[in-house]
Amino acid sequence: MSSYTVKVEESRPAADGKPSAGPVYRNIYAKHGLMEVPTRFESPWEFFSESVKKNPKNQMLGRRQVVDKKAGPYNWLTYEEVYDTTVKIGSAIRSRGVNPGDRCGIYGVNCPEWIMAMEACNSQAISYVPLYDSLGANAVEFIINHAEVSIAFAQESKIPAILSCLSKCNSYLKTIVSFGNISSTQKSEAEEQGVACFSWEEFVQTGNLDHELPQKRKTDICSIMYTSGTTGEPKGVVLTNAAFMGEVLSMDQLLVETDKEGTEEDVYFSFLPLAHIFDQIMETYCIYRGASIGFWQGDIRYLIEDLLVLKPTIFCGVPRVYDRIYTGVMEKIEAGGTLKKLLFQYAYNYKLRNMEKGLRQDEAAPRFDRLVFDKIKLAFGGRVRLMLSGAAPLPKHVEEFLRVTCCCSLSQGYGLTESCGGCLTSIANVQSMLGTVGVPMTTIEARLESVPEMGYDALASVPRGEICLRGKTLFSGYHKREDLTKSVLVDGWFHTGDIGEWQPDGAMKIIDRKKNIFKLSQGEYVAVENIEGVYSRCPLVTSIWIYGNSFESFLVAVAVPERKALEDWALSNQETGDFPSLFNNTKARKYILDELNSTARKHQLRGFEMLRAVHLEPNPFDIERDLVTPTFKLKRPQLLNYYKDIVDQLYKEAKAKTA
CATH class of the missing domain: 3.30.300.30 (ANL, C-terminal domain)
Structure with a gap:
């Protein structure tokens, strides 16, 4: 069996109160050194500005216009149009007294304005702070004060949530910009607290295209991303430009190595929360490659309809979404009668056997793909070529089902906000990685550390232990929480709290959680x-x-x-x-x-x-x-x-x- 990792350091025995740790491994494509961000890139802004030069007229951001409560086709803004608006927004932000290194909040569901606000921050070397669309007003108040957010962009429906806590955070927050309109009542309410309110169009008009862009550095803070965690106050994860760009470029490197790289012809379906690192990295990757991003309406009732209208080529989901799709398809198969069920099972087993022999999914059963599995592919719009899963381990039976039936490449990964998204990823056509989260990205090294109290030994013949990470895409620390930072970053290693098991092919399998044991x-x-x-x-x-x-x-x-x-x-x-x-x-x-x-x-x-x-x-x-x-x-x-x-x-x- 081929191994997709290389050992770069030997194991370490237990000593001085520290548990033993297994060998350090890298991705096979990084055996001579972890990937470096090219010198021409200092900020994710260069990803966008380079794509504008290459693909000015390509469709960049699209959404469906709703007329009389009915959504029409997708309307698109080109790269050139988005660039001009973004530069104006960046200029307008600066005119409000917000300077490089200051913090800007972004609050709302995925939409073109979310991306334009993010890129406007990148253009001005301002750190953006996503406010989870679902965390509620108390968390918004905490984050605004903790991160010292001076300007916030917000979805129309989220303006009341900000106004409700304004009296407790107006010592920092001085400007609110709606993604859409703002009422005169809301303006008055904000002004009483010493805060200015703008509609999107009003704010764009205060900016200009001639504003000089500041110098940017890889070491600048790109974003402070707050994670809700499972207990306590949200933690602000500090991510630099270097970490963010490294994650995007490492993803690109692995897709290039496996012939799956994105192009300007790709279309991505945006529905996972942009406030979460997974979707931010995906959408930035699409921007880097000049692809198009189509947004859902923000209503779960119309998600499938949006998907079918957009017909994306790249689809990212979480296990909960894929499990629902699996259940829905299986119910239809069960209800289809004995003959259809037998045909499906025969086709499924035939294709799976060929994939287990090493054939790529598109070579394993082309006839059955056309006769049987194309109908399942149509559930995603009919054009998906690349499917990714993250946020939690994908159940093995669901992953196998999707690999066989969806007629596209599927990879699942593992990552945290602290690792700037994916730090491990499976390789699509390597069937032995089924049920695993794959191998380290090309910017990361990984090892297991023994957890004696749980019976996990990183030096055993089947190594098991806490997954620890070291590399170029890790966070810099928790904002204003050095105590928390020191508890998880020890000797340069980030302790994830997840228990993993190395597989013979170099892939990692998540088997447990260190903290959730009683x-x-x-x-x-x-x-x-x-x-x-x-x-x-x-x-x-x-x-x-x-x-x-x-x-x-x-x-x-x-x-x-x-x-x-x-x-x-x-x-x-x-x-x-x-x-x-x-x-x-x-x-x-x-x-x-x-x-x-x-x-x-x-x-x-x-x-x-x-x-x-x-x-x-x-x-x-x-x-x-x-x-x-x-x-x-x-x-x-x-x-x-x-x-x-x-x-x-x-x-x-x-x-x-x-x-």
Whole structure:
């Protein structure tokens, strides 16, 4: 089996209170040294300005115009048009007394104005600070004050959220610019606090094209990106121009090496939050390559419609999105009758076998691609050639399904805001990387560090341990939090908190989370994320949160059932009543609990990892209730606080049954 990594340092034994650490590995394409950013680039602004020179008339940013509540075709701004507006915006920002090195907030859903505000900051060497569209006013207030944001761009519907906290952050914030319009009432309300408010068009008119652009340096702070994390206040991750550009160029290098590089003919579908590093890197890469970016309307009800109208060639998603697509396709196959099901399974197995023999996905079964799998490709618009997944590990069965059926290259990666996005990535046509997050990017070195308390040994024959990173695309630290920085950056190594396992081909597999482990009263340790992943394989639930503590000997859960599955069960069991009533139905709860534990046994979970009680939750865990992060990771302390009474009741019920 080929290895896609090279060892550049030997392992280190445990000493002086530090655990042992395995060898240091690099990507095979960086064996002679980590990739350097070319000297002609000092800032991501050069990515954009060079693309404008190469492709001035190419479509850059597009959105659908809505007339009478109906969305039309995509309308586009060219690279040249976006450049002119961006330079004016940059000039207008400076006219408000904002200087190089100052901070500018950007708050709202993905849209052309988001990108233009970002590039305007890049043009003036101003650090932009994304405000998560879903974090709410309290976090906005905290970030504005913590980052000392002096000007903020905001979506029209987010202006009230800023105004509501203005009295607590107007010592820093002096200018608000709407992505659209601003009302006279809002202007007056802001002016009473000493803050100026502008509509987008008003602000553009205050700028000019003749403003001289300041000198930029690789060491300048490009962005301070706040991560919500799972506990505590948001942390401001400081990313330099060098780190940001290195990430984009490393991605380009790997795509070039595998014949997948972007071109000016590509079209990218923008729907993952631009406030998150994953989509920022993707859209900057598209700009670097002169590609087109089409934005969704910002309404989940019309996401598929937007996708079908745009017909993108590059699609980025997160496991939650891909899992829904997988479930939807499988339901249609099941409903299609025995003959169609048999044909699909035969075609699937045939293509998978050929891919496992080393054939590229486009060579493995071209006839079946045309007859069977093209219909699945049409669900993405019919033109997707490159599909990427990030934010969390993609379930292996879903990844295999997408690789076989979507008629395009699929890669999943692993990264954090602190690593400026992807730091590990799988290689699309290497089938042995299925179920892994791949190999280090060409700007990063990786090693595993032993975690003795969890039984993970980085020096074992199958090395397992905490993933540690070193390289050119790491963050510089947490803004104003040297204590937090020192806790994760030790001797130049960033400790991710994730547990990985090296595979024979040099790929990394995520197997656990260092922090999400607890001990039951009988002394057994539970790696909760790992077992949640197993229970999530049960087709009757869409999401699940599992709870246990050191005072109890067993686990309980809150699960969100799959609606159709629950309704089908009710119909076949003559259970009457509307859908909400099923959530308190004792028989329904027992049915879901039995199926969850059946899934657990199938995947060989141990006895203490079985569930003793479950609560059925009608609503998905959401950001509005502060139950998940913007990347849909469970916020465990908040979940416990929200469901505390229910958890207590679950333990009482379970104990009563065994009394």
